[in-house]
Amino acid sequence: MFHLLKAFLSVYETHNFTKTANSLYLTQPTVSAQIRKLEDHLNVTLFIRNGKQEILPTKEADFLYPRILKIIEEWNDAITHVNTQKSYRENCVLASSQTCGTYLIPKIVPILVKRFPMVNFSFPVMSGEEIVQALEKAKVDFGLIETPERSELVDRYIVTKDELVLAGDPDSDYWLLPETDSPLGFINENYLKSNNLTPNIIRTYNHEMVLALLKHHVGKTIVSKLALEQNLPYQCLDSFGERNLYFLTRKKVVSEKLGQISAFIQEQLSHREMFS
Template sequence: MFHLLQTFMAVYEEQNFTHAAQKRFISQPTVSLHIQKLEELTNTTLFLRNGRNKAVPTESADLLYVRAKQMDSLWEASLNDLEQLRGKTRTAYTIGASQTIGVYMLPQVLPQLHAHFPNYDFIVTIANSTAIFHNVETHDYQVGLVESPIIAPTVTREVFAYDSLVLAGDMKSELWLLRETGSGIRAYTDQFFQQENIIPQQKIEIASNEAILQLLEQGTGKTLLSDLSVRDFPYETPSTPITRPLYQISNHAFPTDDVQIKLLDLLQQTFR
């Protein structure tokens, strides 16, 4: 059964039978056979064939993918536990953080977290909030730290701090510097535009806080950003102050672990 699910996850991620076969190091007919067997077992259609090798996931596939990723993650955790029983002492632990939190907040608590869990190898990925929610849903990240008000049925959220947003840069400029859709700050920027009836006439979209800060320091454009990231450029508080909650998120299908508990405690102590 597990090998069928591994093939299914490869097809789901690649949405292509040929690419899935290459990823799994098996033949394309074997991939097709695995998917056929899984569809028979689940009594549902998992993929719509679109063209020779294209595979479009159905709603059933969306559901099964999340469950399969959860099982895969639990299997990996079980293997780690067995290795510890055999004397292995180190454990990999994945944390996803959105850019403001990952750059300005997480480094202040990571040394203390490491001191409490010296046998853990922490793997930190900085991405936008939408990507982090997805990877927490599939348990690729064991814990996430996000700025976006996104909700998901399998994700538990807890506020650890609040963040204020400011208008920064050349206020007379018509050029708005925007983060990409899916980022926490972009969601709040879009809300701000609606509230203030702003339709940007000029804009540059960049999937990097650092690149936006560099442009602001050069005197180019303006943006909405966290007051944590303010540097040597002009800024002001919006006429209606914007405060946003910052969340620690985890997948409630998995038990809350000691690292999640300690990380939340450290963040709340440091930033509240």
């Protein structure tokens, strides 16, 4: 039965029998037969075959996906514990957005690895939307982001505030404007519109470039105070001055150890001295 469930998960995620066959080292007819067998067992249709390539999940598949995902995770977790016993090392993937990954994760890592020496940690950096999608598919365990992303499969907690400041030369005619689809790009554009400002724009597509330009006294922009070097000038903002930072978990944390890690990270991030 487990091989049928794994085939279902892959087809649901890829919407493609051929991609599933390649990832599971099976033939495409074998995958089709496995899905058909699962549908017969459940007496429901799980996928609509819309042409040769496109596979669309039904509402029954949408209902089953997170539940089967949990079943497979718990089974894999149980097998790993049984096989490794006392030498068992848990894996934990904490994904973060650019700002959180650059300025908060390095402060958390030393205390995390000390507190949980039998855990293998990974810290990928992704966009907030990518992190939510990875959580939904159980590709990561936790997320740390600065945008209020939502999902029915994910719990979201406000863990702290991030102070935003107007950094750079206050008299400059140039405004450093990050990519529109980035969190800081969105904030900067809203600030300019709200204050009816029309400065000369320098488009930037890299956060490190923004900081380097500020360091060389070129322009001004709204950034996280966490990112500023000690000697860079900045002004506090009356509006747009704070944003929430969010810790994300799946609705059900599979293992007891991951639950402990989740609580520990949230507790550490609640301390304001973490930002100093």
